[in-house]
Amino acid sequence: MAELTNFFNPASVAIIGASNKPGKIGNVIVKNMINCGYRGKIYPVNPKEADIEGLGCYPTVDRTPNPADLAVISVPAAGALAAAEACGKYGVKNLIVITAGFKETGKNGLKLERKLVDICQKYKMRMLGPNCVGLLDTHVPINASFAAGFPRKGGIAFISQSGAMVLSILDWSHKAGLGFSKFISLGNKADLTETHFIADAAEDPHTQVILCYIEDVKNGSHFLEAVRPVSRKKPVIILKAGTSQAGALAASSHTGALAGSDLAYETAFRQCGVIRARNMPELFDLAVAFTSQPVPRGDRVAVVTNSGGPGIIATDTIELKNLKMARFTKETIAELRNHLPSESNIYNPVDVLGDAKAERYRFSLEKVLADPGVDNAVVLVCPAAVTEPVETARAIVEVRKKHPEKPLFAAYMGGSRLEEGVKVLKEAKIPCFIFPEQAVNSINGLVSYARTKDLSVETEPLTFNDADQKTVKAIFYDVLKDKRLVLLGSEAAEVVAAYGINAAPTLLASSPEEAVDIADELGYPVVLKVASPKIMHKTDVGGVKTGLESPEKVRRGFMEIMDNVHRHLPRVIIYGVEVQKMMPKGIELIIGMTRDVQFGPLIAFGLGGIFVNLIKDVSFRLAKGLNFGEIEKMLVETKAYTLLRGYRGNKPADIKAIIEMIGRTARLVNDFPEITEMDINPVFSYHQGASALDVKITVS
Amino acid sequence: MKNLYIMGTAGSGKTSVATGLALKFSREGYRVAYFKPIGNVTGAFLREDEDAVLMKQLLNMKQPLETIVPYIAGPSYLSGYKNTCESLKNIRKAYETVADGNDLVIIGGANFPHIMGCLGLDAPSLVQELEAVPLFMIKINNDYSLDHAIFINNYMKCKGIPVLGNIFHNVPRPLLAKTEGIYRPILEEHGYHTLGIIPSNAVLTSPKVKEYYEVLGGEILAGEENMDRLVEDTVIGAMTIESALGYLRRSANKAVITGGDRSDVALAALETSTSALILTGGLYPDVKVVARAEEKRVPLILVHYDTYSTIEKMSKVTRRIRAKDEAAVKMTVENIEKHVDWRNVLRAII
Known part of the structure; x- marks a missing residue:
């Protein structure tokens, strides 16, 4: 991992392209460095100036007293390469290239960016950018950016692929009263990426929570490896933009890289413990939650409210987010019953009624938070006639002090009448929202992080000693020699069989007579399927015949398939017809794999057969680092699991056999990066064992 | 001296086989010329018959292109058609110029054997006129392609100018066994020879x-x-x-x-x-x-x-072979050497 200390805490900073002209970026950076209270040396570099903002100016970087720990380049693109080269020669090791006009502008820009990267490699320099706003650290302090203003000190590190987002959030943070440890604008990520800065922030004692806005991940496997351990230490919350079809299109235009499927991101984030925010408000709500609240012990939530409706909304949201409504102990219930008016609801959500004053809130909340069955609490306050917003807030703050181990959120549902109370809560670092959903969302973020932390670190690889790599290699060799990328069903069956997956025996026949011979050998009944790498959906072109019980039927089936396919696809070359032993019917499942451009093999499991696209009962995992525990969870996530356990009197299926088949599939696709797509659909699952009926494999 | 007339349909490999045979025979020590009585023009930018351009370069032919390809027929050639006898005379004259001083002439057929039949310049008529030995190229699309080949072979036999043999060209790998095991025997049953089965090769066909x-x-x-x-x-x-x-x-x-x-x-x-x-x-x-x-x-x-x-x-784009394309030119000769009974072809024309 890159050593980034000198980016945030350099003893000296050279600013190449420093300027005296107000409004110029080179001027803003110098001022920012001075105004933030940076304690190291600043070397403005500009051949035309003698001093800049009261600092001695140097004509070139090699005339500065010593190679600065960090150089910020903000000269136009044409001069940026020379500046980087000069830095390299002089012995500067870290660069921030603010300059734009690189890859983001097209072909020529790309060439420039490549050259820039070459220069960095030549002199072993690390670089942030180009085309970025820069970075800042409030604790050092340093402000090597052209952002307007400097944020408050705090525990949030914000890493952003969008420079504009950095500028906006920084400006907004003052109004919102939010404090930051670092801001990093990633720019084009030509060298250093989000992964480097996430790993660095993990080691930073001032950073409590790491926030990212990204449009893509630069290197998927690097990200997975590096972020997994970080998320066990500190929460990593990522807003990944471009989830919608149109958004992905916009993101790909913006970043110039195929972003990888959103599904892969979702899976990758979950597997390495990243909390995914869906929108900007959620990103910052979570940031506030993580910097002000403890990590909860569990997912049980108590609600204290002075009105019925908001209580119900909170309850609904809790259920919706897969959190649990806490159930109080007898003692808590008894206490609440004894002290609250008889019309109150003493079960969760606790309704203290519209006439509740601060004292009633204090009492109820204290009892609720003391209950061992409660892990988190939400207080809802509606502005009734007698409500005491400020006193109630103070009461909440006091109760909180007694139970600092349990996350506590408030929703002050109103406007001006509640304003003063909200202030009291915010000062005491109790997040306060207008509506209960946001509070519950924040709890959900905390709880899912708590779950991640608990995840076992079981990462031993899926080893199967009987995997026969040689056979697979030989088959792939033949396929590529034949100038194909798609395996025939018979070849694919052989590949998975070599990896110990129980595949129904399938052989290729090129004539009706050969098909009969094979059928005789396999035993009747058999299934016939057209063999052609160009045909994706065999059933749709009349290319499949099942349950053929006699040689005559096989012979006729062969000819019918050939005729059907010729009629549908006159120009497609048919390799022959595959003859497969007809397997007894089992529960139809699918095991699939698509190789994501960023994160590698993405394994899918779900209900199979022809309805797979309709029902979409599928769960996903990345094959990298997959283990048996995770595979089992994958099964549990689907509705198919209910079916497999024995639905309505049916015998349970052999779940172990399915887990093993998924494991072997993962191992196969990890061992052979040339497999780009793979589908076993259907897999028939039986009371004992499972069988792969139709295997499709695409290689590259 | 006899000539070899390569007949076939569009995209059936006439150029590739003509190139391969011409180069192979010249390597065997023969002086080989190329002649294309009916040319055609492809592409949006071209004004010349590409086969003629290619062969003129490969065989170092001195004659101008208008002699190697005396007649260019577009799909509306009838609008400005000329007297048949005169055309035939011109073709004959051009042919003699090309053949002069050479041991062999390889004649490239038009896009289809029937083209310019209205003027009596279809392939069979020209085979007769130029006293050539015909060769038929087969491109297998489906089983009907073989019917077509048999039809042409029958016709030539009736005309008294039997096809020397057939060459299957650009056969996809999965169809090789069928070509060898089914198509070839059927041709033989009808009394027609197969002189070669050339497998698909991206270098030549893509x-x-x-x-x-x-x-x-x-x-x-x-x-x-x-x-x-x-x-x-x-x-x-x-x-x-x-x-x-x-x-x-x-x-x-x-x-x-x-x-x-x-x-x-x-x-x-x-x-x-x-x-x-x-x-x-x-x-x-x-x-x-x-x-x-x-x-x-x-x-x-x-x-x-x-x-x-x-x-x-x-x-509409098919692969054109160019003289500068060394890999493709080399492959045409390799195909002849590996997959075609070229000695028999040579024997028939010397």
Whole structure:
């Protein structure tokens, strides 16, 4: 991992392209460095100036007293390469290239960016950018950016692929009263990426929570490896933009890289413990939650409210987010019953009624938070006639002090009448929202992080000693020699069989007579399927015949398939017809794999057969680092699991056999990066064992 | 001296086999000339018969192109047709000029054997007129292709100019066994010979990116240095981005045709084995697509046709062999040596 200390805490900073002209970026950076209270040396570099903002100016970087720990380049693109080269020669090791006009502008820009990267490699320099706003650290302090203003000190590190987002959030943070440890604008990520800065922030004692806005991940496997351990230490919350079809299109235009499927991101984030925010408000709500609240012990939530409706909304949201409504102990219930008016609801959500004053809130909340069955609490306050917003807030703050181990959120549902109370809560670092959903969302973020932390670190690889790599290699060799990328069903069956997956025996026949011979050998009944790498959906072109019980039927089936396919696809070359032993019917499942451009093999499991696209009962995992525990969870996530356990009197299926088949599939696709797509659909699952009926494999 | 007349349908490998045989025979020490009585012009930019250009260069022929190809027939040739006898006389005269001083003349047939039958300049008539030995090229599309071959063989036999033999050209690997085991014996049963079965080979049969570009025109936005790449498949990128990768991964060395505004499909295509990316509708792509294509060195061609017209035009492109294309020229000779009974051909014409 890159050593980034000198980016945030350099003893000296050279600013190449420093300027005296107000409004110029080179001027803003110098001022920012001075105004933030940076304690190291600043070397403005500009051949035309003698001093800049009261600092001695140097004509070139090699005339500065010593190679600065960090150089910020903000000269136009044409001069940026020379500046980087000069830095390299002089012995500067870290660069921030603010300059734009690189890859983001097209072909020529790309060439420039490549050259820039070459220069960095030549002199072993690390670089942030180009085309970025820069970075800042409030604790050092340093402000090597052209952002307007400097944020408050705090525990949030914000890493952003969008420079504009950095500028906006920084400006907004003052109004919102939010404090930051670092801001990093990633720019084009030509060298250093989000992964480097996430790993660095993990080691930073001032950073409590790491926030990212990204449009893509630069290197998927690097990200997975590096972020997994970080998320066990500190929460990593990522807003990944471009989830919608149109958004992905916009993101790909913006970043110039195929972003990888959103599904892969979702899976990758979950597997390495990243909390995914869906929108900007959620990103910052979570940031506030993580910097002000403890990590909860569990997912049980108590609600204290002075009105019925908001209580119900909170309850609904809790259920919706897969959190649990806490159930109080007898003692808590008894206490609440004894002290609250008889019309109150003493079960969760606790309704203290519209006439509740601060004292009633204090009492109820204290009892609720003391209950061992409660892990988190939400207080809802509606502005009734007698409500005491400020006193109630103070009461909440006091109760909180007694139970600092349990996350506590408030929703002050109103406007001006509640304003003063909200202030009291915010000062005491109790997040306060207008509506209960946001509070519950924040709890959900905390709880899912708590779950991640608990995840076992079981990462031993899926080893199967009987995997026969040689056979697979030989088959792939033949396929590529034949100038194909798609395996025939018979070849694919052989590949998975070599990896110990129980595949129904399938052989290729090129004539009706050969098909009969094979059928005789396999035993009747058999299934016939057209063999052609160009045909994706065999059933749709009349290319499949099942349950053929006699040689005559096989012979006729062969000819019918050939005729059907010729009629549908006159120009497609048919390799022959595959003859497969007809397997007894089992529960139809699918095991699939698509190789994501960023994160590698993405394994899918779900209900199979022809309805797979309709029902979409599928769960996903990345094959990298997959283990048996995770595979089992994958099964549990689907509705198919209910079916497999024995639905309505049916015998349970052999779940172990399915887990093993998924494991072997993962191992196969990890061992052979040339497999780009793979589908076993259907897999028939039986009371004992499972069988792969139709295997499709695409290689590259 | 006898001549060899290579008959066949469009795209059946006439040029490839003519090239291979001509070079092989000249390596055997014979002086070989090439003659094409009825030429045709392909492509949007060309004004000459490409076969004649190729052979003139390969065989170092001194005669001007108008002599090697005395007659060029477009699809509306009848509008300005000339007197038959005169045409035949011209062809004969040109032929004699070409043949003069050579041991063998390889005559390339027109796109189809029946072309210019109205003027009596169809292949069988010319075979008779030029006293040539006919050879028939077979391109298997399906079983009917063999029926067609037998029909032509029968016709030639009736005319008293039996075909010396048939050559199967560009046979896909999965059809090799069938060609050898079913088609060839059927021909033999009818009394017709098979002189060779030449397997498919991308080097000879797949058009190059620049051949598509010649037909489509447009602008090359990136990857100019790789216009010589072979295109072995075409895929239309009109799918959703989720399914795009799955489709695009299924074929190698392909041309992907998609709208200029589909940067998602374009970028997905660039992640897979793509020989050229053709953007339609005259829509300039995002600069990032251009940069990525440049990074991957994939030719990126912007055309002004819509997707349908683009595909229509592309479907008409067949692979042309050029003299400078050493790999292809070498392959034509290799094919003759490995897969064709060339000694028997030679024996029939010397």
